[in-house]
Amino acid sequence: GGDSKVYIDLSFFDDLQTKFKAPGEFACAYVIAHEVGHHVQNLLGILGDVQNKQRQMSQLESNRLLVRLELQADFLAGVWAHHAQRMKGILESGDVESGLKAAAAVGDDTIMRNAGKHPVPDAFTHGTSAQRMHWFMLGLETGDLSKFMDMFDLDYGDL
Numbered sequence: 001g002g003d004s005k006v007y008i009d010l011s012f013f014d015d016l017q018t019k020f021k022a023p024g025e026f027a028c029a030y031v032i033a034h035e036v037g038h039h040v041q042n043l044l045g046i047l048g049d050v051q052n053k054q055r056q057m058s059q060l061e062s063n064r065l066l067v068r069l070e071l072q073a074d075f076l077a078g079v080w081a082h083h084a085q086r087m088k089g090i091l092e093s094g095d096v097e098s099g100l101k102a103a104a105a106v107g108d109d110t111i112m113r114n115a116g117k118h119p120v121p122d123a124f125t126h127g128t129s130a131q132r133m134h135w136f137m138l139g140l141e142t143g144d145l146s147k148f149m150d151m152f153d154l155d156y157g158d159l
Contacts, residue, residue, distance in 0.1 A: 006039050008032065020105035024098035026091075030077055030136065031102060037076030041069065063125050067108075070126040071135040074103060075148055078139020086143070096140065103136045104129035 008031070016031065017023040041047050050069055054062040081099065085091045104110060107129025109119040119128075126132070138147060 004039070004042070006032075006035050008035055016102060016105070020102070022098065022102040022105040024094065024101075026095035026098040027102035029081075029095075030099040033077035033080040034073045036080070037073035038069075040076055041073065046072075060122050063123065066125040067127045067131070071131055072148060074127075074132050074135040075139040078136040078141075079143050079145060079148070081136075081140045082143030099136060099140075100133050103132040107132050 012031065013028050016027055038047070046069070050065055054065060057065065077099075081091070081096075106126065108124035108126050109121075109128045112119045112123075121128075127135075
């Protein structure tokens, strides 16, 4: 939001469990962490930079940039989980699998297939299920923000 707050439609959590078949508290935590990742991108100026670049691109190039933005937010969700586990030991048995199931459920390819459509990669704006799981796991396994910077050709200085 324009007021620097994160807004989440709570009905999405019901959809996550029923429509997307990704139940569990950690599936919801993944979604919240992903959205907070977008807030971090906004605070760092990444969202504004991406929007400026999009004005000079074709729709296809713009979609590809959006995919990287979404995967970066997935990575940040994983980084949060890494550090939350290290500092607080929050992860329980099945949590990582629940987060991965949520990441897979909201991949563009899966959403298109579930809608009875053939996946069209040029129309993707969030990435495939495999990409979303990969970037979440990379953040979870490494907790390393330097990998976060590799996703864009933009310079954000030291984090």
